[in-house]
Amino acid sequence: MHLHKYEKIWLTFGIGSLLVFLIVLGIGAFYQGTQPPSCLVTIDPQNVQAHESFKEESLGLQKVGENEYVVNVLASAFQYNLGKDDKGSPVRTIRIPKGANVTFQATTTDVVHGFQIAGTNVNMMLEPGYISDFETTLDNPGEYTILCNEYCGIGQHTMSAVLEVYEP
Amino acid sequence: MSNQPSVKQSSAHGVNESKQTDEEPNLKGTFASVMILGAFIIVSWISVFILYMYR
Numbered sequence: 631m632h633l634h635k636y637e638k639i640w641l642t643f644g645i646g647s648l649l650v651f652l653i654v655l656g657i658g659a660f661y662q663g664t665q666p667p668s669c670l671v672t673i674d675p676q677n678v679q680a681h682e683s684f685k686e687e688s689l690g691l692q693k694v695g696e697n698e699y700v701v702n703v704l705a706s707a708f709q710y711n712l713g714k715d716d717k718g719s720p721v722r723t724i725r726i727p728k729g730a731n732v733t734f735q736a737t738t739t740d741v742v743h744g745f746q747i748a749g750t751n752v753n754m755m756l757e758p759g760y761i762s763d764f765e766t767t768l769d770n771p772g773e774y775t776i777l778c779n780e781y782c783g784i785g786q787h788t789m790s791a792v793l794e795v796y797e798p
Numbered sequence: 799m800s801n802q803p804s805v806k807q808s809s810a811h812g813v814n815e816s817k818q819t820d821e822e823p824n825l826k827g828t829f830a831s832v833m834i835l836g837a838f839i840i841v842s843w844i845s846v847f848i849l850y851m852y853r
């Protein structure tokens with residue numbers, strides 16, 4: 631088969647970039663263990679309280695170790711349940727020290743919701759029956775908006791919360 | 799046999815007929831477009847990757 635000189639160049643270039651992308655993807659998946667936020671961990675959406683992490687008292691920010699936190703989130707139309715504060719009113723703002731290791735664990739009791747912390751890599755879909763989790767370290771202090779970016783109904787735009795990363 | 803005139807007869811000026819098959823087609827423009835598109839894809843991919851790594 632005869633190939634034009636230019637054709638040989640762009641074929642090599644194309645196949646070469648494909649290989650580079652696949653290798654990067656492979657390192658991410660097999661060496662660094664990257665996986666989708668929802669990875670086959672199931673829960674009964676009708677009875678989420680039966681799960682240790684989604685009991686009423688487990689919701690919201692939990693300190694689990696030296697500079698290590700877990701945030702349990704229960705999403706439903708149209709709010710994020712982040713537990714209750716000392717006065718018994720619902721928590722709307724979560725405060726985490728900069729550089730801490732944080733795992734967000736979330737699920738939904740009704741329809742598909744989103745959980746994105748705008749300006750960070752934390753972005754997951756919450757599906758009824760599945761637990762989504764995302765482990766991260768937040769290095770940039772500031773105020774971040776947590777929002778739902780999966781269309782879940784008429785009040786979707788009101789579904790938000792605030793994450794504050796502060797200098798310890 | 800057929801009533802169709804042959805190719806040779808139909809062409810009014812049959813000067814370059816046999817020459818074209820031996821020549822390489824000019825792919826300069828195609829080459830440039832392919833490389834520009836490739837560069838665009840790679841630059842976009844790298845920017846998204848850098849954004850992901852630094853966030």
Ligand SMILES: [Cu+2]
Pocket residue numbers: 706707708742743744778779780781782786789
């Ligand atoms: Cu929603």
